Amino acid sequence: MTFLLACNRARSQPHRRLADIVKLIEAAGLSAAVKARSIAVFDKLAAAEAKVHGTAKDEIHFHEVGGVDAIIDIVGAVFGLEALGIEKVYADSLRTGFGFTQCAHGRLPVPAPATAELLNGIPYTHGDIEKELLTPTGAALLAALCDGFGEIPAGFTGQSVAYGAGGWELDIPNVLRARIGTLQADDKDGLLVFETNIDDASPQLFGYVMERLFKAGALDVWLTPVQMKKNRPAVKLSALAPAALRGEVENIIFTETTTLGIRNYAVRRTAAERREAAADTPWGRVRIKISSVNGKVCSVTPEYEDCRRLAAESGTPLKDVMAAARGAPQAR
Secondary structure, eight states, X not given: OOOOOOOOSSXXXXXXXXXXXXXXXXXXXXXXXXHHHHHHHXXXXXXXXXXXXXXXXXXXXXXGXXXXXXXXXXXXXXXXXXXXXXXXXXXXXXXXXXXEEEETTEEEEESOHHHHHHTTTSOEEOOSOOSOOSOHHHHHHHHHHOSEESSOXXXXXXXXXXXXXXXXXXSSOOEEEEEEEEEOOOGGGSEEEEEEEESSSOTHHXXXXXXHHHHHTOSEEEEEEEEOGXXXXXXXEEEEEEGGGHHHHHHHHHHHSOOSOOEEEEEOOOOOEEEEEEEEETTEEEEEEEEEETTEEEEEEEOHHHHHHHHHHHTOOHHHHHHHHHHSOEEO
């Protein structure tokens, strides 16, 4: 699995501005998501550097971080998360080290000013190692990509562990440990199903209500035909959403429908592992979703909108495009 970033490692690298780095990333052979997240990391780093230097982020000239190694570090990390299908990232409490470090701006305290700025709102300690253990590049990755810091989240079940070794000889193991696993939410932070029966609303309302619920963060919304009192045909509106969204979900249902009451109850779900890939068909590339359980692929589902567009453009039956996407070799 490889990605293309058009840089020349052999030549001495210029000091680049944010716009230069964005241009490199946008020209690379990467998915839109990897490009966007990589640029977001650099944008956060530029904002921190700009604040430290009292200027605008577009005026910042990156020095060490503008080199090929640092660009590949950031883009490679984001690319790796996508390749592994990682949905959330959590980091242990951070240790920055202490003392001083030498860089393009001279001799600076550890953590460096940009690192310290990026760590606002993130728990960390200096520790007892007189070295720069956390660079601005690393801090930007953590600040932009992590969903939480500190203890391992409750409900985490590990599946694999990997290590990356650093080049310094320290008094502690100089390794980065990464764990991949699944996360089961606690009951208090779990999922709720919201239900209400409606027999006096226009059918035109339901499509709009569903759109609003999905936009608010509902994981699924569905309609079920039911028979109510006096034999009235009605609709049961159901929504699956995180418990934390209870207030927002109920407010949407109350304000957008004619209901007088909403039921809710807690549920658990077992989710298949999911990742995205792409398939090349005779009519073009189609995104596909691959689900698996215990490492065994359960289903390969082509993205409907991609197949619909290719079918319309080529005059090919939609079912043929979808069948070709399911059977084509997978590619990133």
